[in-house]
Amino acid sequence: MKDSDSDNPAGQDSEREALSQLRVKIDSIDEQIGELINARARCAQEVAEIKKRHSADGEISTFYRPEREAQVLRRAMERNTGPLDNEEFARLFREIMSACLALEAPVKVAYLGPEGTFTQQAAIKHFGHSAHTVSLSAIDEVFREVASGAAHFGVVPVENSTEGVVTHTLDNFLGSSVKICGEVVLRIHHNFLVSDITRVDSISRVYSHAQSLSQCRKWLDAHYPRAERVAVSSNAEAAKRVKGEWNAAAIAGKMAAELYDLNLHAESIEDQPDNSTRFLIIGADEVEASGDDKTSIVVSTRNEPGALHGLLEPFHRHNVDLTRVETRPSLTGTWNYVFFIDFSGHVSDSTIQAALSEVSSRVADLKILGSYPKGVL
Numbered sequence: 001m002k003d004s005d006s007d008n009p010a011g012q013d014s015e016r017e018a019l020s021q022l023r024v025k026i027d028s029i030d031e032q033i034g035e036l037i038n039a040r041a042r043c044a045q046e047v048a049e050i051k052k053r054h055s056a057d058g059e060i061s062t063f064y065r066p067e068r069e070a071q072v073l074r075r076a077m078e079r080n081t082g083p084l085d086n087e088e089f090a091r092l093f094r095e096i097m098s099a100c101l102a103l104e105a106p107v108k109v110a111y112l113g114p115e116g117t118f119t120q121q122a123a124i125k126h127f128g129h130s131a132h133t134v135s136l137s138a139i140d141e142v143f144r145e146v147a148s149g150a151a152h153f154g155v156v157p158v159e160n161s162t163e164g165v166v167t168h169t170l171d172n173f174l175g176s177s178v179k180i181c182g183e184v185v186l187r188i189h190h191n192f193l194v195s196d197i198t199r200v201d202s203i204s205r206v207y208s209h210a211q212s213l214s215q216c217r218k219w220l221d222a223h224y225p226r227a228e229r230v231a232v233s234s235n236a237e238a239a240k241r242v243k244g245e246w247n248a249a250a251i252a253g254k255m256a257a258e259l260y261d262l263n264l265h266a267e268s269i270e271d272q273p274d275n276s277t278r279f280l281i282i283g284a285d286e287v288e289a290s291g292d293d294k295t296s297i298v299v300s301t302r303n304e305p306g307a308l309h310g311l312l313e314p315f316h317r318h319n320v321d322l323t324r325v326e327t328r329p330s331l332t333g334t335w336n337y338v339f340f341i342d343f344s345g346h347v348s349d350s351t352i353q354a355a356l357s358e359v360s361s362r363v364a365d366l367k368i369l370g371s372y373p374k375g376v377l
C-alpha cells in the first residue's frame with residue numbers, strides 16, 4: 001500500500017467504491033459476452049447440421065471454411081474501434097471461431113515439430129487453441145499425412161525474411177497433390193533461455209537451430225562471445241537440452257520456454273527486429289474466394305530463349321500483381337528449372353483465368369497449387 005493511501009482513509013474508501021462499481025459493470029458485461037458466445041456457438045452447430053445434410057462424406061473440409069474465417073476476422077478488424085488493437089481484437093475472434101469449429105467437428109492439424117517450435121505457434125495462430133495439433137518430424141511427413149487424409153491440414157514453413165526460402169517445402173509440392181489453403185505470417189522473437197540451475201555468468205554453450213543462431217549472431221557476439229554455439233535440429237530440442245545443464249543456454253521461442261519450464265533471461269534478441277517467417281497451410285481441397293486472395297502456381301518452361309519473359313509477360317499485361325517468383329531445379333533433369341509464382345487474385349477471377357490460360361499455352365507444364373485468403377492475423 002502506498003503511503004498516501006494510508007494517510008488518507010477517505011481516499012481509500014472512494015477508490016474501493018470506484019473499483020467495486022467497475023467490477024460490477026465488468027461482471028454484467030461478461031454475462032452478456034458469455035450468452036452471446038454461446039448463442040454464436042449454437043448457430044455454428046446449426047450450420048454444421050446443414051453442412052452434414054448436404055455433404056456426402058461428412059468430411060471436415062466441408063466444416064472448416066478458410067475463406068469464411070478470413071472474412072470474419074477481417075470484418076472484426078474493420079469494426080474495431082479500440083482501445084484493443086486490431087490484431088489483439090481479431091485474435092479473440094480467432095479463438096471463438098476455433099471453439100465453434102471444434103463443436104462442429106474437431107480439426108486435426110499436422111505440423112513440422114517437435115512441440116514448442118515456431119511452426120506449432122503458427123498452427124495455433126491460424127487455427128486457434130481448439131484445433132488438435134500433431135507434431136511430425138519432417139516436412140515430407142506433413143505432406144504425406146495430409147495427402148493420405150490422416151490429418152485434415154498441415155502447417156509448414158515456406159520463407160523467412162532474413163534466411164530466405166525453405167526449399168524443402170517448395171520441392172515437396174512437385175510430387176504431391178495437396179493444395180495450399182492458407183498462409184500465416186509469424187513475427188519471430190528469439191529469447192535467451194536458461195534453467196533454474198544455470199549459472200548465467202558461466203555459460204559456455206548455447207544451443208539452437210542453425211538459423212536461429214545466425215539470426216542472433218550480433219547479440220551473441222556482444223553478450224557471450226566465448227560461448228560455443230551448438231546447432232541442433234530445432235529450437236525446441238535446444239530448450240530440452242538446457243534442462244539439467246548448469247553451464248548451457250538455449251535460443252528459442254516462448255512456447256519452448258513454457259514447455260520445458262525455462263526462464264527468459266533475455267527477450268527478443270534477434271538482430272533484425274522485423275524478422276518473420278511465412279508458413280503455408282496445406283489441405284486436400286480447393287478454397288473459395290474470400291475477396292482478398294492469393295494464388296500459387298508452379299510452372300516448368302521449355303528450355304529455350306525468352307522462356308521466362310514469355311511466362312511473366314501475360315501477368316504484366318493483365319495487370320496481375322506478382323508477389324513472389326522463386327526458381328528451383330526441376331527434379332526431372334539437370335539444368336531444367338521450375339518457377340514457383342505467387343500473385344494476388346483467385347483462380348475464379350476472370351482476369352486471373354485469362355492470364356493463366358495464356359501462360360499455360362507458353363509453358364511445358366503449369367500446376368495450380370492453390371488460391372487462398374491472404375494472411376489476416
Ligand SMILES: C=C(O[C@@H]1C=C(C(=O)O)C=C[C@H]1O)C(=O)O
Nearest residue numbers: 044047063064065068069097100
Ligand atoms: C460456422 C461455420 O463453420 C466454421 C466456423 C466458423 C465460425 O465460427 O464463424 C466459420 C467458418 C467455418 O470454419 C460457417 O461455415 O459459417
